[in-house]
Amino acid sequence: MLEPKKIKYRKVHRGNRKGMAKGGTEVSFGSYGLKAMESGWVTARQIEATRISISRRVRKLGRMWIRIFPDKPITAKPMETRMGKGKGSPEYWVANVRPGRILFEVEGIPKDVAQEAFRIAGNKLAIKTKLVAKRGLHED
Amino acid sequence: MxxxxxxxxxxxxxxxxxxxxxxxxxxxxxxxxxxxxxxxxxxxxxxxxxxxxxxxxxxxxxxxxxxxxxxxxxxxxxxxxxxxxxxxxxxxxxREDEKISLEVAVRGTGESQGVKLGGILVQLLNAVTIKCKPSEIPEFLEIDVTDMEMNTNLFVKDIVLPEDVEMITVEDIAVMSVQEPKEEKEEEEALDDIDEEGADGDEESSGDTSEESNNESDGEKK
The missing domain is CATH 2.40.240.10 (Ribosomal Protein L25; Chain P)
Incomplete structure (x- = not known):
């Protein structure tokens, strides 16, 4: 699963997820992309599950890009622990996603295959998504 | 015009x-x-x-x-x-007589030999900057990919330009590439990894909780 190799601080604040994506809102590498329509934390596990789901459909026909990276550590307290005694330990990694962000891109597959791949892949994520084509894409 | x-x-x-x-x-x-x-x-x-x-x-x-x-x-x-x-x-x-620079889309034409052998055609550059008169602006520029073999690239210099159109983009930037598909083994390995990790994670978490719950109960007794 994706996670940073080196970090400066083990624990970070929750931050905010207000507003819309500032960058990464255009399909840049492939022909079709999966765009986030809501804000949320996408975990490394969700990214991996989505990647596997898309690569099963893309197979040898095309290529895939992951446009997000889980760089935010999330802590949790162990089960059946009383409150207090300090902050919990880092448990998993998430990517902070705002609406408009392109999450995945594919190239080399027809639109219907991309649509089906992204429909199933979108089910692995906890946020609403939609398929978008590259701007000015010439479809035969 | x-x-x-x-x-x-x-x-x-x-x-x-x-x-x-x-x-x-x-x-x-x-x-x-x-x-x-x-x-x-x-x-x-x-x-x-x-x-x-x-x-x-x-x-x-x-x-x-x-x-x-x-x-x-x-x-x-x-x-x-x-x-x-x-x-x-x-x-x-x-102005009709003044040359302007603008970005124009690039499209590949034909089916490359590499793709016929199972390769993936990837477009690395979507648009190039050209300079021409307003009346001569092409809707898009074509690049012929028919002769592309596996693991080869086509560059900006390979784009055929209409007359009186000047290329501004640097000529040695790759536009099209035919790449070999990645093997499926990776996916299977990844699937195995995720299963193993999932199993380990469950074990670890269950272990932690039992230990800590024991400690807690000890503390309460004291």
Whole structure:
């Protein structure tokens, strides 16, 4: 699963997820992309599950890009622990996603295959998504 | 220069974020018209007719401002990140005799030999910058991929340019690439990894909780 190799601080604040994506809102590498329509934390596990789901459909026909990276550590307290005694330990990694962000891109597959791949892949994520084509894409 | 799409535009009297938002609420798109040495003119136009004109793929439009017609180049279009609606448009005035530089899309033609052998054709560069007269602007540039074999690239210099069109983009940038597909083993390995990790994670978490719950109960007894 994706996670940073080196970090400066083990624990970070929750931050905010207000507003819309500032960058990464255009399909840049492939022909079709999966765009986030809501804000949320996408975990490394969700990214991996989505990647596997898309690569099963893309197979040898095309290529895939992951446009997000889980760089935010999330802590949790162990089960059946009383409150207090300090902050919990880092448990998993998430990517902070705002609406408009392109999450995945594919190239080399027809639109219907991309649509089906992204429909199933979108089910692995906890946020609403939609398929978008590259701007000015010439479809035969 | 009469084959271009016509757009009826008004001069915007109020400017700024709030005014632009009000303009958009009236189903109009805020725009700006500029040219070197001249003062910029804020404009507004009908959203439907602009979207229709944009779909034609043209880069030059004929705009009618206060009953005066002039030719403009579509310099930039800003889109909403979520709804993909047009937020703002930049126009640049063009003169028939003056050469202009602009970005034009690149499209691959034909089926490459590498793809026939199972390779993947990846377009690395979507648009290139060219310089030409407004009347000679091509809708898109073609690059022939028929002779491409596996693990080969086509560069900007391989794009066939129409007459009187000058390339501005550096010539040794790759445009098209035929790459070998990745083996499926990786996916299977990844699947195995995720299963193992899932199993380990469960064990670890269950172990932790039992230990800590024991400690807690000890503490309570004390």
């Amino acid at each position: 009469s084959k271009f799409e016509k757009l009826e535009v008004d001069i915007r009297k109020e400017q700024g974020t709030s005014a632009a938002r009000r303009t958009r609420l009236r189903d109009r798109v805020p725009a700006i018209l500029y040219h070197s040495g001249a003062e910029a003119t804020p404009l507004a136009m009908d959203k439907k007719s602009f979207n229709k004109a944009l779909k034609t793929g043209q880069m030059i439009f004929e705009i009618i401002v206060e009953k005066k017609s002039q030719f403009v180049l579509l310099k930039e279009v800003q889109y909403h990140p979520v709804t993909d609606e047009v937020m703002h448009v930049d126009f640049q005035k063009v």
